[in-house]
Amino acid sequence: MFLINCPYCGERDQQEFKAGGEAHIERPKQPTELSDDQWAEYLFMRKNIKGVQFERWNHAHGCRKWFNMARDTSNDEIKAIYKMGEKPPPQ
């Protein structure tokens, strides 16, 4: 079970959190102008990387805030945690 450093609350057990899939996928501003394929790309296509992956997490049983995490999926090492709207730190 991970130990996750919520940017608002500090270190908490993973069971307080909910994973929310890949991060940095922005909802299109003008969905009606997208083709079916472009919309499907936003809606369905997600990366599944072996290595560092950027993910959304929610402190569901805590402050309820969403934040981002860079996690190495090969060994579950949490490389970085940063707030929504912030850019992922370089490496």
Place this chain on the structure above:
Amino acid sequence: MTKNLRVKSSEFIDETSRISFKFDGKTYYGFKGDTLASALLANNVHLIGRSFKYHRPRGIMTSGSEEPNAIVQINPNSNITEPNARATEIEIYEGLEASSQNCWPSVNFDIGGINNFLAPFLPAGFYYKTFMWPKSFWEKYEFFIRHSAGLGKSPTTKDPDIYDHRNIHCDVLVVGAGISGILAAKNAAKNNYKTLLLDEKNELGGSIIFETNENKKINNTFSSEWLKKEISELKNIKNLEIKTRTSVAAYHQYNYLLARENLTDHLEKKDKKNKIRQRLLKIRAKKVILATGALERPLVFNNNDRPGIMLSSAVKKYSDFYGVACGVKNIFFTNNDTAYESALSLHNKGIKVDAIIDIRENSDAKIIKKINDAGIKIYWSHTIVDTSGYKRLSDVSIMKLSNDGMSVTGSKTSISCDCLGIAGGWTPAVHLYTQSGNKLTFDEDRNVFVPKADNSAQICVGSCGGDFELDEIIKNLSNKLKNFLNISQTDFEDISLENDKETSKRNIWLLPSDKPNGKTKPFVDYQNDATAKDIKLALREGFRSIEHVKRYTTTGMGTDQGKLGNMHALGIIADTAGVKMGELGTTTFRPPYTPLTFGTIVGRNVGEFFDTFRRTPMNDWHIKNKAEFENVGQWKRAWYYPINDETMHQAVQRESKAARKSAGILDASTLGKIDIQGSDASEFLNRVYTNAWSKLAIGKCRYGLMLNEDGMVFDDGVTTRLGENHYIMTTTTGGAANVLSKLEDYLQTEWPELDVYLTSVTDHFATASLCGPNSKKILNKIIPELDLSDENFPHMSFKEVTIDKIKCRIMRISFTGEQSYEINVPASFGEAIWEKCIEAGKEFDITPYGTETMHLLRAEKGFIIVGQDTDGTMTPIDLQMDWIVSKKKYDFIGKRSLYRSDTMKEDRKQLVGLLTEDPNIVLEEGAQIVSELNQKPVEMLGHVTSSYFSPNLNKSIALAVVKDGKNMMGRKLFVPMENKNISVTVANTVFYDEKNERLNASL
């Protein structure tokens, strides 16, 4: 067989307290401090059980948790019996009862033993092959397999014991209290680390605590004496908590470990009472020191599984710790010096050792001289080619090994013996280390997998880390601790050590016999009866991956997870396939390290604590009025209120009629309620609902449908505008938490620019829903000052009023199609307002109704229930709710998906009404719908989602999703059931009051 083999008193055994216990119905005696295994051995009982597949007699092999054979049933005659307990771990107590497993009718005469002779027909993959081919073969064997499969009996009644969970946070966790663990914990705690030391045994000190050999000395005294002094100092150290009888089951990421603390299993019945039996410790440690030691390996040779064949280290422990001789004619078989230490120990205790058979050519280690001095014969370069003795070892046959170790030469010598100690070297107990996600590396020189690297949060010390000799262990431990704990010195770095060094090595994974390969039974996995032959067969049949070979042969898949034999399995695979063991890798070690009881896992979360549940403020009234309840999400909701002997059907029919005829009242407190405030609240609602919200006037209510981004209906409910920037949203009972999460997600991540604040207020308000043509009169009695005329207070509007000085919100909204008022009050006044309504409604025969009647009434009106009539594949268009989807709005969640080619298909499954040809037949919810009965394969067009007998229409009605249903109005379809086909006609979804005249109908 009642010979007493207690040879010498031991300080660890209290011979003044005699304990009686039963094994297989017979009474034996042991002493306080004995395990079941040591007590049985003291009584010269070796035969403990039968093996899994061949039902071969098996005895005690080890002295610890790695035991594969001696697994027993505790309290065999009780319905709370426990299977698969290891005799080597059970501490005896007065009244203990245990029995053999996997044998019928008895361990001495077991019919399944015939499998031993059928062995040629039970090869590796037998089960898979039988399942696969041919079919008739399986049917023949099924009875036989079902009766022989499985180990032990399950309990048949509820576990009466108490279990507990505890969270522990510590700076340093030390697993294993052998010499390394003790020194590590002591030095950590002395340096101000909050330290927890765990050991699975009831004694601290590991194998050094009973070490009295001259060849392992610390500071010129026996290592055991030195260690006892160290242990005695532990109790004065602050910051140190020690737990014995505590086995670490799992090591997860980020130093999260689960351990099982055994609190009462060693106590007699009267002392167990009302005490917690086992406790699951959930440990989060900043740093973990694994000092889990090493497990001795057996040797793999022909018929290496007879009772009396034991690990050499176990023979030593039974002698030195328990004071028990495992036999009167002892011999050892080895490839290293360990057996010599054991032999010397026995010899020093006066237990006769006749011979040591060593596969090595020679050794010049100091201990060899001591063995020679003791007059014990050593057979160098020899191997055991066979053993005999069915229920107890009687003889071994030995021959000289060829130089390459692949065959035997010369003549056969037979040695008579009743105990054979085997020593195949040591395997670091790296199970927990690998569970934590770290990798192993193979040491070709010593044939062991050792931890690849330490890190700042975890180290492996002692023999778990690959150090086997005492001086190496101590020196490396001190250096590792200084680095890991960031301390300048340890309190033991200057001790003087004396220990023998091993000087020669020879390893042969599968020892040869004079019999041809295939005619021998060299067991690799004792518990699952997997032999070297099975592994070779798997390789011949094309299996290459170690994980596949494991599953095919079931090697390592017993309750012991093959702790003894895994290395041999790997070695045999590597040798046969011609690959290096390091390249082969190991199978995955999985938690738990030793089996856990279900009780430990669930702890206190049993019975009414299994899940949390929520009750409404009116709950007491429902109970008083004999409501039946149903679970809706976590809520306990009043389902229906039977009067006298009414069935559910009768009650629901009565309640449904009353609500339309005069007045009904429903507890609607469970509906999710979200308070929405902020200057962008209207814009926010515009984006989350499919319809338009900006023009909703203050004081008005509107029904809304919420979609997922894929266009599928997610939730629905009525939202009321309380003020310019203030709304109250209702959600479905089950969907409340998900709706709030989703809305928060969008607000925080997609639209942070919106000024909107969400607060869950579900628990803050209680809701009484008054409905029926007399509801207006009842409400008028409660609040005479409020103008209830349809002009002043029309359908879909809201009033804030005060009843008895309590602020209430009344929404005139309807889920039944009748004129209806939802009265919301602060939760603590819920029961009061409910009783006030009941009182005021008496003269109108107000009828409380539950969720079942609510469902029926809304079905009459064709109102959907999200989650019942929808299943995550229905768009609003599929639900024939096109009217609620705004064409004008530029965007809302899910809008773009409504125009995907797939969602625009004409013939999707769509919501329709169904009427049965026979109006008395009520369809089953979930029943399939077809158009052709004779077509094969029959095409399923859809299924029934809601179905009731409507008392107000006096006929059966149903909602269903049907492929292309919109174009099927009036079509005749069929609902095929087990013994009849029901004819139905596709109809409109609204069965009752299509023109919505009832909304304003007052009596």
